[in-house]
Amino acid sequence: MRDFWIIFKQAFMSKAKSKTFLITTAVVIAGIFLLANITTIIEAFDDGEEKSKAIPVVTDNEAVVDRLAQQLAAMGEEAEFKVTGDLRGALEDQLKEGEIESFLILQVPDGHSIEAEYVSESSEMFGFPMMLQEALQSMQTEMRAEEMELAPEQAGALFEPVGFEQTTVSASGKTEEEMNQARILVYVLMFLIYFAVIMYSNMIATEVATEKSSRVMEILISSVSPVKHMFAKVLGIGTLGLVQMLLFGITGYLAIRSSSSVSDLSESFFSEMGLGDIPATTIIYAIVFFVLGYFLYAVLAALLGSLVSRTEDVASLITPLTLIIVVAFIIAATGLSTPDAAFVTYSSFVPFFAPLVMFLRVGLLDLPWWEPALAIGLMVLTIAVLGWFGARVYKGGVLMYGPSRSLKDLKKAMQLGKE
Amino acid sequence: MALELNHVTKKFGEFTAVDNLSLAIGEGTMYGFLGANGAGKTTTFRMILGLLNPTEGRITWKGKPIDYGTSHKIGYLPEERGLYPKMKVEEQLIFLGKLRGMHRLDAKAAIREWLDRFEVPHYLNKKVEELSKGNQQKIQVIAALMHKPELVILDEPFSGLDPVNVEILKSAVKNVRDQGATIVFSSHRMDHVEELCEQLSIVHKGQQIVEGSLRDVKRSFGRQNVSIRSDHDLTRLQSVPGVRNASYALNGAVFQVTDDETAHKLLQEALKAGPVRHFSIEEPSLQDIFIAKVGNEHA
Numbered sequence: 001m002r003d004f005w006i007i008f009k010q011a012f013m014s015k016a017k018s019k020t021f022l023i024t025t026a027v028v029i030a031g032i033f034l035l036a037n038i039t040t041i042i043e044a045f046d047d048g049e050e051k052s053k054a055i056p057v058v059t060d061n062e063a064v065v066d067r068l069a070q071q072l073a074a075m076g077e078e079a080e081f082k083v084t085g086d087l088r089g090a091l092e093d094q095l096k097e098g099e100i101e102s103f104l105i106l107q108v109p110d111g112h113s114i115e116a117e118y119v120s121e122s123s124e125m126f127g128f129p130m131m132l133q134e135a136l137q138s139m140q141t142e143m144r145a146e147e148m149e150l151a152p153e154q155a156g157a158l159f160e161p162v163g164f165e166q167t168t169v170s171a172s173g174k175t176e177e178e179m180n181q182a183r184i185l186v187y188v189l190m191f192l193i194y195f196a197v198i199m200y201s202n203m204i205a206t207e208v209a210t211e212k213s214s215r216v217m218e219i220l221i222s223s224v225s226p227v228k229h230m231f232a233k234v235l236g237i238g239t240l241g242l243v244q245m246l247l248f249g250i251t252g253y254l255a256i257r258s259s260s261s262v263s264d265l266s267e268s269f270f271s272e273m274g275l276g277d278i279p280a281t282t283i284i285y286a287i288v289f290f291v292l293g294y295f296l297y298a299v300l301a302a303l304l305g306s307l308v309s310r311t312e313d314v315a316s317l318i319t320p321l322t323l324i325i326v327v328a329f330i331i332a333a334t335g336l337s338t339p340d341a342a343f344v345t346y347s348s349f350v351p352f353f354a355p356l357v358m359f360l361r362v363g364l365l366d367l368p369w370w371e372p373a374l375a376i377g378l379m380v381l382t383i384a385v386l387g388w389f390g391a392r393v394y395k396g397g398v399l400m401y402g403p404s405r406s407l408k409d410l411k412k413a414m415q416l417g418k419e
Numbered sequence: 420m421a422l423e424l425n426h427v428t429k430k431f432g433e434f435t436a437v438d439n440l441s442l443a444i445g446e447g448t449m450y451g452f453l454g455a456n457g458a459g460k461t462t463t464f465r466m467i468l469g470l471l472n473p474t475e476g477r478i479t480w481k482g483k484p485i486d487y488g489t490s491h492k493i494g495y496l497p498e499e500r501g502l503y504p505k506m507k508v509e510e511q512l513i514f515l516g517k518l519r520g521m522h523r524l525d526a527k528a529a530i531r532e533w534l535d536r537f538e539v540p541h542y543l544n545k546k547v548e549e550l551s552k553g554n555q556q557k558i559q560v561i562a563a564l565m566h567k568p569e570l571v572i573l574d575e576p577f578s579g580l581d582p583v584n585v586e587i588l589k590s591a592v593k594n595v596r597d598q599g600a601t602i603v604f605s606s607h608r609m610d611h612v613e614e615l616c617e618q619l620s621i622v623h624k625g626q627q628i629v630e631g632s633l634r635d636v637k638r639s640f641g642r643q644n645v646s647i648r649s650d651h652d653l654t655r656l657q658s659v660p661g662v663r664n665a666s667y668a669l670n671g672a673v674f675q676v677t678d679d680e681t682a683h684k685l686l687q688e689a690l691k692a693g694p695v696r697h698f699s700i701e702e703p704s705l706q707d708i709f710i711a712k713v714g715n716e717h718a
Contacts, residue, residue: 006517014506215501219562222468223490223518399470 003224004232011236015203016243025244029251036255054080056091056103064108064139071135077128095121104132112143179364182282183336186363189286190356192245194329197293197355198322200241201301202314204234208305208398209314217398226398227391230306234298241294285362285372292379293355297321299383303390306397307413324352332356339364349375351382421446421601422467422570427476429462429625436462438625439476444603444618449596451616452605453705455713459625460605461498464572467603468495480570491520494568494600498575500555504548508534508558511547512565519566526565533561537587552579560588564595571595573604577611589615609705619705623713633705640708645674645682647689648697656688671697 015021034041057065065081072079081104084091091103102120109115114136118129138159145155208230211217220229304317331353335344339361348357348371358375361367396413420443429437437459444450454460465471467478469485480489503511509530516526534540537557547555556579563571576592577585592615596602606612612619619636621629629636642663647653648671656674657665661681665674676682682700689695703711 002520003518006514010514211503214504215497215499216503217501218470218497219495219501219515220518221470222493222495223487225487399465 004228007220007224007229007232008236008239011207011233012240015207015237015240021240021244025247028248032248032252033255036252054082056084056086056094056100057081057106058086058088058091058103059083059106061106061108064106064114067139068106068132068135071139072131075131075135077131077135079128092119095119112140112147114140114143182364185282186360187336189282189363190329190332190360192248193286193290193293193355193359194325194332196241196245196290197297198325200237200294201297201321202318204237204298205301205305205314205318206311207233207237208302209308209311212306212308212398213310221398226395230299230302230391230394231387234295234302238291238294238298242291245290282363285359288376289355289359292376292383295383296351296355296379296386297325299386299390303386303393303397306394307400309400325356328353328356332360335360336364349378351375351379354379420444421448421481422603423477423479424463424467425477425479427463427466427473427478429459429466429471430474435625437466437473437622440622440625440627441476442620442627442630444601446601447596447599448601448618449592449616450601450603451612451619452603452622453607453609453612453619453709454605454622457624458622458713460622461574463622464495464574464603464605467572468493491566492569494519494563494566494571496559496563496571496573496576498578498605500552500559502547502555502558502562505546507544507546508550509543512558512562515562516565519568521566529565530561533565536591537561537584553581553584556580557584557588560591564591567598567600569600571600571602571604573602575606576604577606577608585611609709613705621709621712628712629708636705636708637702640703640711641677642675642703642707642711643677643679643682644701644703645676645685646697646699646701647671647674647685647695649689649693649695651689651693653689653692655692656685659684659688 059065062083065083069079069081084103086094088105091100094100095103098121102118105117105119107115116132116136118132120129141158142155145158150158211220224232300321301318304321305314308314308317328347331344331347335341335357338344344357344361347353348361350357354375358372362372393413400413422442422444424440424442427437427440428435440459440463442450452460452463462471466473467485469487469490478485480492483489485493506514509527512530513523513526516529517523521529530543531540534542537560539554539557542550542554542558547558550558556576560573560576563573571592573592576588580588589611592602592604604615613633616633618632619629620627620631631639647656650670653667653672656662656672659681661676661678661684663675663677665672674685676685679700686695686698689698
């Protein structure tokens with residue numbers, strides 16, 4: 001057992017101390033902080049060249065402009081207008097030179113119909129024009145109602161909103177709003193699992209191939225059995241992965257919490273992410289599926305790594321493995337909008353897809369307990385079988401040198417492992 | 420006997436890498452294991468180390484099979500350099516030493532001692548890939564010997580070393596032997612084997628063709644070289660019974676004979692022809708034996 005920990009520690013420390021790991025971790029952490037404080041940063045840069053927020057309006061009826069501002073305020077949109085005597089051509093020039101962001105031409109030809117044109121430099125502010133249109137629409141309706149001399153109750157009756165509510169009867173039993181929250185959280189975690197599984201299984205395969213190509217393997221396995229060596233390696237790098245993910249998670253949490261200058265934004269971010277009250281089970285499932293997914297792919301990666309003699313050959317041998325993960329991710333990404341589709345349900349039980357697809361389903365739907373349990377059981381079983389098989393191949397593979405870069409060598413390695 | 424191989428055979432599918440090999444190596448012996456490339460030396464070493472299991476036969480160390488429980492008593496120097504290129508010398512040796520059951524502090528002390536002995540104490544904090552091939556070999560040797568193993572297996576220990584370093588390494592190996600370790604090593608350099616080994620064995624295509632002490636091997640080879648220098652014609656001597664082969668030069672000839680008697684006869688005959696300026700009986704060198712035994716089959 002002592003040698004197991006020596007290898008474990010070596011696998012963990014040598015990677016943890018490596019420049020690549022330190023730089024990647026630092027960059028990602030910096031990125032998280034940057035992203036969390038992005039609005040503060042943008043504001044800081046914006047301060048210098050503040051544009052006048054008031055939108056120039058060309059109009060024949062100034063009362064309508066005041067009414068529009070009130071209407072927008074009632075709708076929760078702050079907007080400032082200033083009536084201008086400039087002509088359209090002059091305003092367009094100002095727009096092109098960036099002095100103003102937009103302008104509005106507002107006309108009320110006969111006192112009860114509104115004609116408006118909103119001119120902006122680009123269509124990026126598409127949210128505001130829609131509000132504007134909506135506001136003007138209701139203003140015109142009011143004006144028409146006044147013209148018809150309707151009683152206030154009659155007018156009120158006209159404007160009464162319909163009773164509209166959306167409910168779902170899908171297996172999830174979650175409202176659309178809850179679904180959206182869960183979707184974002186699941187998506188972020190799913191992406192982390194996907195990313196980590198690819199990255200760490202690649203790391204394992206490269207590690208093993210490096211040890212083999214530098215022939216240090218022969219010395220290692222003359223003091224530690226190949227099987228012990230393989231599992232110590234897989235566990236060591238897996239622990240490193242968990243530590244890294246944990247670091248990212250903690251910094252992400254801290255970054256969002258600490259960006260107090262935009263506290264209202266972070267509040268809304270939390271509630272939007274569903275992080276205000278994170279479903280603990282989702283996080284636990286994320287960790288379980290990350291660990292199992294990692295093991296599944298790492299054991300395979302280790303055995304593939306043991307087949308090559310040169311590190312350059314790792315990439316070609318590991319491609320099929322990467323493709324399987326990519327397929328799993330595609331299924332899961334599709335499943336984000338239709339988590340109860342049949343192909344998602346079926347593929348969620350396939351051990352190679354389960355880490356992503358079953359995680360997606362437990363995250364979005366209310367599944368009977370046995371479904372994730374079955375998927376987890378199947379994965380554990382597969383890991384055990386692969387571990388047994390992998391150890392065999394590994395034992396022979398590490399002694400095999402030569403131009404081996406195809407899966408045909410599996411059999412040869414198995415044979416050698418037995419001997 | 421400390422290390423015993425009992426009718427060991429190793430087959431890879433149809434191919435027989437080692438065929439019915441038996442060795443008995445006493446404790447504290449330096450044992451030479453010779454063979455051409457592909458003779459089965461490395462396979463034999465891997466079986467001794469327990470990396471491969473023999474198809475037939477048994478290998479024991481002090482009466483017990485070798486497994487991972489005894490691996491810390493074994494030192495192994497593989498034929499090719501086996502070190503992490505990016506790791507620093509000290510860190511690397513501590514790691515390998517710990518795997519062989521050493522404690523960190525003991526390993527550190529041993530590393531310093533060995534680096535001093537090899538006259539390279541300044542390599543302590545260098546990466547292995549920065550060292551020359553010969554100096555990497557020194558580090559490899561330290562990895563094999565630092566934990567004071569009882570059984571040392573050296574696969575081509577002198578390859579890639581300059582003559583000065585070969586001498587340093589030889590004395591280190593002798594030192595380890597004097598402390599009681601049993602050493603098995605393979606080499607292509609017959610002069611090294613002749614100088615270091617009391618016992619040896621030559622394998623060819625998986626089969627053992629010579630085995631025994633250096634003296635017995637030479638005696639039983641049954642051939643000696645008789646060198647005679649004379650100004651007179653020596654071609655007549657070829658017909659002396661017992662002469663197997665003769666080669667002539669301007670000032671004399673070399674005859675290959677099977678026994679001392681023929682040699683004496685040759686001297687008498689040479690004297691009949693005229694004065695002899697030089698006469699000697701030379702033992703065959705290990706090189707001759709190796710080429711005769713292994714080379715014959717090549718031809």
